[in-house]
Amino acid sequence: MASIKDVASRAEVSVATVSRVLNDHPAVRPDTRARVLNAIEELGYRPNAVARSLRTHQTRTLGLVVSDVMNPFFTELARAVEDEARAHGYSVIIGNADEQPSLQAHHISNLLERRIDGLLVSPTEDDSSILTDLAASKTPLVFVDRWIPHLDVPVVHTDGRQAVRQLVRHLYELGHRRLAVIAGPETTTTGNERISAFLEAVGDSGLSMPPEYVGKGDFQAASGQAATARFLDLPKPPQVIFATDNLMALGAMDEIRARGLRVPEDVGLAAFDDIPWFLHTDPPITAIAQRTDELGHRTVRALVDLIEGRAADSVTLPASLVIRRSCGE
Numbered sequence: 001m002a003s004i005k006d007v008a009s010r011a012e013v014s015v016a017t018v019s020r021v022l023n024d025h026p027a028v029r030p031d032t033r034a035r036v037l038n039a040i041e042e043l044g045y046r047p048n049a050v051a052r053s054l055r056t057h058q059t060r061t062l063g064l065v066v067s068d069v070m071n072p073f074f075t076e077l078a079r080a081v082e083d084e085a086r087a088h089g090y091s092v093i094i095g096n097a098d099e100q101p102s103l104q105a106h107h108i109s110n111l112l113e114r115r116i117d118g119l120l121v122s123p124t125e126d127d128s129s130i131l132t133d134l135a136a137s138k139t140p141l142v143f144v145d146r147w148i149p150h151l152d153v154p155v156v157h158t159d160g161r162q163a164v165r166q167l168v169r170h171l172y173e174l175g176h177r178r179l180a181v182i183a184g185p186e187t188t189t190t191g192n193e194r195i196s197a198f199l200e201a202v203g204d205s206g207l208s209m210p211p212e213y214v215g216k217g218d219f220q221a222a223s224g225q226a227a228t229a230r231f232l233d234l235p236k237p238p239q240v241i242f243a244t245d246n247l248m249a250l251g252a253m254d255e256i257r258a259r260g261l262r263v264p265e266d267v268g269l270a271a272f273d274d275i276p277w278f279l280h281t282d283p284p285i286t287a288i289a290q291r292t293d294e295l296g297h298r299t300v301r302a303l304v305d306l307i308e309g310r311a312a313d314s315v316t317l318p319a320s321l322v323i324r325r326s327c328g329e
Contacts, residue, residue: 002043002044003045004019006045010043011032011039013035021033059116060117061090061115061116061117062090062091062303063092063107063111063116063118063119064078066094066095068098069096069098071245072246072275073273073290077144077295078094079296080295080297081296081299083296084299090300093111093116099185101124101128103124104121104123104124105130108121108130109130117307118307119139119140119141119142120143121144122146124146125185126149126188131148131151131153135152135153140303141303142155142156142303142306142312143156143157144156144296145157145295154306154313154314155315156295156299156314157190157295157314157316159316159318164194164197164198165197167270168198168204169205171240174328175328176239176240177207178239179207179213179242180214180238180241181195181199181214181242182217182244182245182252184219185218185219188219191219194272195214199214212230212231215227215230217243217244219247220247221250222251224243224250224252225255228256232255232256232259232267237267240327241268241269242270242272243271244271245271246273246274246275246277246287248271249269249271249285249287253281253285264326264328268286269285270288272287273289273290274287281326283325285324286321286324286326287321287322288319289320289321289322291319294317
Protein backbone atom coordinates (compact mmCIF):
# COMPACT_ATOMS: atom_id res chain seq x y z
CA MET A 1 0.00 0.00 0.00
CA ALA A 2 1.14 3.52 -0.81
CA SER A 3 2.26 5.68 2.11
CA ILE A 4 1.93 9.40 2.69
CA LYS A 5 5.64 9.68 1.84
CA ASP A 6 4.94 8.07 -1.55
CA VAL A 7 2.23 10.64 -2.23
CA ALA A 8 4.56 13.49 -1.23
CA SER A 9 7.29 12.16 -3.53
CA ARG A 10 4.91 11.74 -6.50
CA ALA A 11 3.46 15.25 -6.03
CA GLU A 12 6.90 16.75 -5.30
CA VAL A 13 5.76 18.32 -2.04
CA SER A 14 6.46 17.79 1.64
CA VAL A 15 4.63 15.26 3.82
CA ALA A 16 3.27 18.23 5.78
CA THR A 17 1.67 19.61 2.61
CA VAL A 18 -0.01 16.28 1.87
CA SER A 19 -1.33 16.27 5.43
CA ARG A 20 -2.74 19.76 4.98
CA VAL A 21 -4.52 18.69 1.79
CA LEU A 22 -5.98 15.62 3.53
CA ASN A 23 -7.27 17.84 6.32
CA ASP A 24 -8.66 20.39 3.83
CA HIS A 25 -6.44 23.15 5.21
CA PRO A 26 -7.04 26.46 3.40
CA ALA A 27 -3.35 27.41 3.28
CA VAL A 28 -2.60 25.25 0.23
CA ARG A 29 -2.33 26.71 -3.29
CA PRO A 30 -4.95 25.33 -5.74
CA ASP A 31 -2.32 23.96 -8.15
CA THR A 32 -0.48 22.23 -5.28
CA ARG A 33 -3.73 20.77 -3.96
CA ALA A 34 -4.53 19.43 -7.45
CA ARG A 35 -1.10 17.75 -7.73
CA VAL A 36 -1.52 16.08 -4.34
CA LEU A 37 -5.04 14.88 -5.11
CA ASN A 38 -3.88 13.46 -8.45
CA ALA A 39 -1.02 11.64 -6.71
CA ILE A 40 -3.45 10.21 -4.15
CA GLU A 41 -5.70 8.91 -6.94
CA GLU A 42 -2.86 7.49 -9.02
CA LEU A 43 -1.30 5.66 -6.07
CA GLY A 44 -4.60 4.57 -4.52
CA TYR A 45 -3.48 6.04 -1.21
CA ARG A 46 -5.72 5.54 1.84
CA PRO A 47 -5.04 7.57 4.99
CA ASN A 48 -4.17 5.52 8.07
CA ALA A 49 -7.19 5.98 10.32
CA VAL A 50 -5.39 4.59 13.37
CA ALA A 51 -2.47 6.97 13.01
CA ARG A 52 -4.81 9.90 12.46
CA SER A 53 -6.86 9.03 15.55
CA LEU A 54 -3.70 8.94 17.67
CA ARG A 55 -2.72 12.34 16.33
CA THR A 56 -6.14 14.04 16.59
CA HIS A 57 -7.50 12.06 19.58
CA GLN A 58 -10.59 11.32 17.46
CA THR A 59 -11.62 8.15 15.64
CA ARG A 60 -14.48 9.79 13.69
CA THR A 61 -16.59 6.89 14.91
CA LEU A 62 -19.90 6.87 16.78
CA GLY A 63 -21.40 4.00 18.76
CA LEU A 64 -25.09 3.12 18.53
CA VAL A 65 -26.61 0.62 20.97
CA VAL A 66 -30.23 -0.27 20.18
CA SER A 67 -32.64 -2.32 22.24
CA ASP A 68 -33.49 -4.83 19.51
CA VAL A 69 -32.06 -4.62 16.00
CA MET A 70 -34.64 -7.18 14.81
CA ASN A 71 -37.41 -4.71 15.56
CA PRO A 72 -38.09 -2.88 12.25
CA PHE A 73 -38.32 0.45 14.11
CA PHE A 74 -34.72 0.15 15.32
CA THR A 75 -33.56 -1.13 11.93
CA GLU A 76 -34.93 2.02 10.28
CA LEU A 77 -33.49 4.15 13.08
CA ALA A 78 -30.02 2.63 12.62
CA ARG A 79 -30.12 3.39 8.91
CA ALA A 80 -31.09 7.02 9.56
CA VAL A 81 -28.31 7.35 12.14
CA GLU A 82 -25.74 5.91 9.73
CA ASP A 83 -26.85 8.21 6.89
CA GLU A 84 -26.63 11.34 9.04
CA ALA A 85 -23.34 10.29 10.63
CA ARG A 86 -21.79 9.76 7.20
CA ALA A 87 -22.91 13.26 6.18
CA HIS A 88 -20.93 14.61 9.15
CA GLY A 89 -17.85 12.52 8.35
CA TYR A 90 -18.41 9.78 10.95
CA SER A 91 -18.83 6.02 10.72
CA VAL A 92 -21.08 4.03 13.07
CA ILE A 93 -20.58 0.80 15.01
CA ILE A 94 -23.87 -0.81 16.07
CA GLY A 95 -24.50 -3.02 19.10
CA ASN A 96 -27.71 -4.99 19.61
CA ALA A 97 -28.73 -5.26 23.29
CA ASP A 98 -31.59 -7.67 22.48
CA GLU A 99 -33.56 -6.11 25.39
CA GLN A 100 -30.94 -7.45 27.85
CA PRO A 101 -29.27 -4.97 30.25
CA SER A 102 -26.17 -7.16 30.59
CA LEU A 103 -25.71 -7.28 26.81
CA GLN A 104 -26.22 -3.53 26.62
CA ALA A 105 -23.42 -3.01 29.16
CA HIS A 106 -21.19 -5.41 27.19
CA HIS A 107 -21.64 -3.46 23.95
CA ILE A 108 -21.10 -0.10 25.62
CA SER A 109 -17.86 -1.32 27.22
CA ASN A 110 -16.60 -2.66 23.90
CA LEU A 111 -17.42 0.56 22.09
CA LEU A 112 -15.61 2.63 24.71
CA GLU A 113 -12.55 0.39 24.34
CA ARG A 114 -12.58 1.19 20.63
CA ARG A 115 -12.32 4.87 21.63
CA ILE A 116 -15.46 6.03 19.86
CA ASP A 117 -16.02 9.79 19.86
CA GLY A 118 -19.59 9.61 21.15
CA LEU A 119 -22.40 7.21 22.02
CA LEU A 120 -26.09 6.93 21.08
CA VAL A 121 -28.17 4.61 23.24
CA SER A 122 -31.79 3.43 23.43
CA PRO A 123 -31.68 2.01 26.98
CA THR A 124 -33.13 -1.41 27.74
CA GLU A 125 -34.14 -0.25 31.25
CA ASP A 126 -34.72 2.90 33.27
CA ASP A 127 -31.48 2.50 35.23
CA SER A 128 -27.92 1.49 34.32
CA SER A 129 -24.70 1.84 36.29
CA ILE A 130 -22.49 2.09 33.21
CA LEU A 131 -24.66 4.82 31.66
CA THR A 132 -24.83 6.64 35.00
CA ASP A 133 -21.02 6.64 35.12
CA LEU A 134 -20.79 7.83 31.52
CA ALA A 135 -23.19 10.71 32.17
CA ALA A 136 -21.15 11.76 35.21
CA SER A 137 -17.91 11.65 33.22
CA LYS A 138 -19.34 13.99 30.56
CA THR A 139 -18.67 11.48 27.80
CA PRO A 140 -20.63 12.65 24.70
CA LEU A 141 -23.85 10.70 25.12
CA VAL A 142 -27.37 11.05 23.72
CA PHE A 143 -30.44 8.91 24.42
CA VAL A 144 -32.73 8.09 21.51
CA ASP A 145 -36.36 6.88 21.73
CA ARG A 146 -35.94 5.71 25.34
CA TRP A 147 -34.07 7.40 28.16
CA ILE A 148 -33.11 7.19 31.83
CA PRO A 149 -35.14 9.91 33.60
CA HIS A 150 -32.72 10.82 36.39
CA LEU A 151 -29.69 11.36 34.14
CA ASP A 152 -28.79 14.77 32.73
CA VAL A 153 -28.37 13.54 29.16
CA PRO A 154 -29.96 14.97 25.98
CA VAL A 155 -32.90 12.90 24.76
CA VAL A 156 -34.33 12.72 21.24
CA HIS A 157 -37.69 10.97 21.34
CA THR A 158 -41.30 10.96 20.19
CA ASP A 159 -44.28 12.12 22.21
CA GLY A 160 -47.16 9.88 21.17
CA ARG A 161 -49.78 11.08 23.65
CA GLN A 162 -51.79 13.16 21.19
CA ALA A 163 -51.71 10.39 18.58
CA VAL A 164 -52.91 7.87 21.19
CA ARG A 165 -55.82 10.17 22.05
CA GLN A 166 -56.70 10.39 18.36
CA LEU A 167 -56.62 6.59 18.14
CA VAL A 168 -58.99 6.14 21.07
CA ARG A 169 -61.34 8.78 19.61
CA HIS A 170 -61.23 6.96 16.25
CA LEU A 171 -62.10 3.64 17.91
CA TYR A 172 -64.93 5.25 19.87
CA GLU A 173 -66.39 6.79 16.70
CA LEU A 174 -66.31 3.35 15.06
CA GLY A 175 -68.52 2.11 17.90
CA HIS A 176 -65.92 0.16 19.85
CA ARG A 177 -66.36 0.22 23.62
CA ARG A 178 -64.34 -2.76 24.86
CA LEU A 179 -60.71 -1.80 24.32
CA ALA A 180 -57.72 -3.86 25.44
CA VAL A 181 -54.05 -2.90 25.54
CA ILE A 182 -50.79 -4.83 25.53
CA ALA A 183 -48.30 -2.78 27.57
CA GLY A 184 -44.54 -2.78 27.23
CA PRO A 185 -42.01 -3.35 30.03
CA GLU A 186 -42.45 -1.17 33.10
CA THR A 187 -38.67 -0.72 33.20
CA THR A 188 -38.67 1.38 30.00
CA THR A 189 -39.82 4.95 29.53
CA THR A 190 -41.64 4.10 26.30
CA GLY A 191 -43.44 1.22 27.99
CA ASN A 192 -44.67 3.49 30.78
CA GLU A 193 -45.52 6.46 28.56
CA ARG A 194 -47.61 4.50 26.08
CA ILE A 195 -49.73 2.60 28.60
CA SER A 196 -50.23 5.78 30.62
CA ALA A 197 -51.35 7.71 27.53
CA PHE A 198 -53.78 4.96 26.51
CA LEU A 199 -55.37 4.57 29.94
CA GLU A 200 -55.73 8.34 30.24
CA ALA A 201 -57.34 8.64 26.80
CA VAL A 202 -59.74 5.78 27.51
CA GLY A 203 -60.74 7.38 30.82
CA ASP A 204 -61.32 10.76 29.18
CA SER A 205 -63.60 9.07 26.65
CA GLY A 206 -65.82 7.85 29.47
CA LEU A 207 -64.99 4.19 28.87
CA SER A 208 -64.16 1.70 31.59
CA MET A 209 -60.86 -0.20 31.55
CA PRO A 210 -61.24 -3.54 33.39
CA PRO A 211 -57.90 -4.92 34.69
CA GLU A 212 -58.35 -8.05 32.58
CA TYR A 213 -58.15 -5.86 29.46
CA VAL A 214 -54.61 -4.76 30.33
CA GLY A 215 -51.96 -7.25 29.21
CA LYS A 216 -48.25 -7.26 29.97
CA GLY A 217 -45.69 -7.59 27.21
CA ASP A 218 -41.97 -7.18 26.63
CA PHE A 219 -41.87 -5.64 23.14
CA GLN A 220 -41.47 -9.11 21.64
CA ALA A 221 -43.96 -10.94 19.37
CA ALA A 222 -44.40 -13.91 21.72
CA SER A 223 -45.63 -11.67 24.53
CA GLY A 224 -48.17 -10.07 22.19
CA GLN A 225 -49.44 -13.49 21.22
CA ALA A 226 -49.70 -14.62 24.86
CA ALA A 227 -51.56 -11.48 25.96
CA THR A 228 -53.98 -11.80 23.04
CA ALA A 229 -54.68 -15.42 23.94
CA ARG A 230 -55.69 -14.31 27.44
CA PHE A 231 -57.94 -11.58 26.02
CA LEU A 232 -59.70 -13.95 23.63
CA ASP A 233 -60.31 -16.49 26.40
CA LEU A 234 -62.35 -13.95 28.41
CA PRO A 235 -66.14 -14.41 28.63
CA LYS A 236 -66.41 -10.99 26.95
CA PRO A 237 -63.36 -10.53 24.72
CA PRO A 238 -62.34 -7.01 23.71
CA GLN A 239 -63.51 -5.53 20.44
CA VAL A 240 -60.10 -3.98 19.71
CA ILE A 241 -56.58 -4.75 20.92
CA PHE A 242 -53.97 -1.98 20.98
CA ALA A 243 -50.38 -3.25 21.07
CA THR A 244 -47.90 -0.62 22.25
CA ASP A 245 -45.19 -2.01 19.95
CA ASN A 246 -45.13 -3.32 16.39
CA LEU A 247 -43.73 -6.79 17.17
CA MET A 248 -46.37 -7.36 19.85
CA ALA A 249 -49.00 -6.37 17.28
CA LEU A 250 -47.71 -9.01 14.87
CA GLY A 251 -47.83 -11.57 17.69
CA ALA A 252 -51.41 -10.54 18.41
CA MET A 253 -52.36 -11.03 14.77
CA ASP A 254 -50.78 -14.50 14.78
CA GLU A 255 -52.96 -15.53 17.74
CA ILE A 256 -56.12 -14.08 16.21
CA ARG A 257 -55.55 -15.99 12.97
CA ALA A 258 -54.56 -19.18 14.80
CA ARG A 259 -58.07 -19.22 16.29
CA GLY A 260 -59.72 -18.81 12.92
CA LEU A 261 -60.84 -15.28 13.74
CA ARG A 262 -60.76 -12.31 11.39
CA VAL A 263 -59.41 -8.77 11.71
CA PRO A 264 -61.40 -6.53 12.05
CA GLU A 265 -64.65 -8.48 11.76
CA ASP A 266 -64.08 -10.47 14.97
CA VAL A 267 -61.52 -8.30 16.73
CA GLY A 268 -59.80 -5.06 15.73
CA LEU A 269 -56.06 -4.45 16.01
CA ALA A 270 -53.93 -1.30 16.27
CA ALA A 271 -50.27 -0.69 17.10
CA PHE A 272 -47.72 1.86 18.20
CA ASP A 273 -44.77 2.18 15.75
CA ASP A 274 -45.83 2.02 12.14
CA ILE A 275 -43.62 -0.21 9.97
CA PRO A 276 -43.66 -1.04 6.24
CA TRP A 277 -44.95 -4.56 6.98
CA PHE A 278 -48.25 -3.10 8.22
CA LEU A 279 -49.08 -1.98 4.67
CA HIS A 280 -48.83 -5.57 3.43
CA THR A 281 -50.79 -7.43 6.10
CA ASP A 282 -54.39 -8.38 5.41
CA PRO A 283 -55.92 -6.09 6.42
CA PRO A 284 -53.36 -3.27 6.67
CA ILE A 285 -52.88 -2.30 10.32
CA THR A 286 -53.84 1.03 11.86
CA ALA A 287 -50.76 2.39 13.63
CA ILE A 288 -49.15 5.34 15.36
CA ALA A 289 -46.15 6.42 13.30
CA GLN A 290 -42.92 7.96 14.50
CA ARG A 291 -40.78 10.13 12.23
CA THR A 292 -37.95 7.62 12.37
CA ASP A 293 -35.69 9.31 9.82
CA GLU A 294 -35.84 12.64 11.61
CA LEU A 295 -35.40 10.90 14.96
CA GLY A 296 -32.12 9.38 13.75
CA HIS A 297 -30.91 12.57 12.07
CA ARG A 298 -31.63 14.81 15.07
CA THR A 299 -29.97 12.33 17.41
CA VAL A 300 -26.72 12.37 15.42
CA ARG A 301 -26.75 16.17 15.20
CA ALA A 302 -27.14 16.42 18.97
CA LEU A 303 -24.23 14.03 19.52
CA VAL A 304 -21.98 15.84 17.03
CA ASP A 305 -22.75 19.10 18.86
CA LEU A 306 -21.53 17.53 22.11
CA ILE A 307 -18.42 16.08 20.49
CA GLU A 308 -17.54 19.46 18.99
CA GLY A 309 -18.01 21.30 22.27
CA ARG A 310 -21.44 22.81 21.70
CA ALA A 311 -24.54 22.48 23.87
CA ALA A 312 -27.14 19.95 22.78
CA ASP A 313 -30.80 20.29 23.70
CA SER A 314 -33.33 17.49 24.03
CA VAL A 315 -35.74 17.12 21.12
CA THR A 316 -39.34 15.92 21.23
CA LEU A 317 -41.00 14.99 17.93
CA PRO A 318 -44.73 14.43 17.39
CA ALA A 319 -46.23 11.10 16.36
CA SER A 320 -49.13 10.71 13.93
CA LEU A 321 -52.06 8.32 13.59
CA VAL A 322 -52.21 6.33 10.35
CA ILE A 323 -55.72 4.92 9.91
CA ARG A 324 -56.05 1.72 7.89
CA ARG A 325 -58.65 -1.09 7.89
CA SER A 326 -57.66 -3.21 10.89
CA CYS A 327 -60.15 -1.58 13.26
CA GLY A 328 -63.10 -1.39 10.88
CA GLU A 329 -64.40 1.21 8.49
